[in-house]
Amino acid sequence: MKKESARRRYTSPAMTLRRARVVDTAHRLLGEGGVAALTIRRLSEDAGVAQRTVYRLFGDKDGVVSATVIDRMVEVRAHIARRNATYTLDVVFAELDWMVSELERDCLYARVVIDFVFAPEPRELEVRELTSVARARFRAWLLLQQEIGHVRDDLDLEYVIDTHVMHEFLVYRRWSLGQCDAALCRMELHACFLQTAALVLVDAVREQYLSHLVTLQKQIMRARGSHPC
DSSP: OOOEEEEOOOOSHHHHHHHHHHHHHHHHHHHHOGGOOHHHHHHHHHTTTOOOHHHHHHSSSHHHHHHHHHHHHHHHHHHHHHHHOOHHHHHHHHHHHHHHHHHHHTTTHHHHHHHTTOOOSHHHHHHHHHHHHHHHHHHHHHHHHHTOOOOSSSSSSSHHHHHHHHHHHHHHHHTTTTSOOHHHHHHHHHHHHHHHHHHBOOHHHHHEEEEHHHHHHHHHHHHHHHHOO
C-alpha cells in the first residue's frame, strides 16, 4: 500500500509556475503512453524544470501522477459547485452527460486514470479523488429523496453508495476499453443510476424510476445491437 506523505508547499510565483508546467506535462505524457511513459527525466526535459525541483515539489513519480489526478478533480468539483444545483433526476442525468463529454474531451488521459480504479496494486489516493464526484452526486440525490420521504430506512445506505460508485466506474471502464461509444456510455450511466435509485426508493416514485429504467434498457439493447464492439 502506498503511503501518503504530506509534501511541503512551495508558494512562490516561480515555484507555482514550475509546478503547473510539471503537472501539465505529466498530464500529456500520461495520455500519450500511460504511467510507463512518465519518467522524472522525461518530465524534467519536457517541462523545462530541473529534476531536483520536480523531486522537491512532488517527492517522486507517484507524487506527480497523484498531482495530475488531484488537480483535475479539483477543477471538476469546482465546475459542479458553481452550478449550485438541486439534485433532481434531471440534474443527475445532466451531470453524467457532462462527465462523458469531459472523458471525450480528454480521452487519452481519461483512459489512463480510469485504469487506476481497477489496478491490481491499489492507488488509494487517486481512487478516492476519482470517485469523489460520483459519490457526492449520489449522496446529494439521496439526501433530497430522504427529505421528501421517498427512501427506505432498512438499508445500509453507505454500502449502497459504495456499490453504486463502482458500478458507475464499470461503465466508464467499458468506455475506456472501446466497448461503448459516448452515446451508449451516457445511456448506460443513466440506467446504472436508475437501477441503484430504485433499490432505495419506495412506493410510487420507485415505480416511476423502474418504468424509466425499463424504457432505457430497451434503448440500450437496440444501441448495443448496432455497436458490435
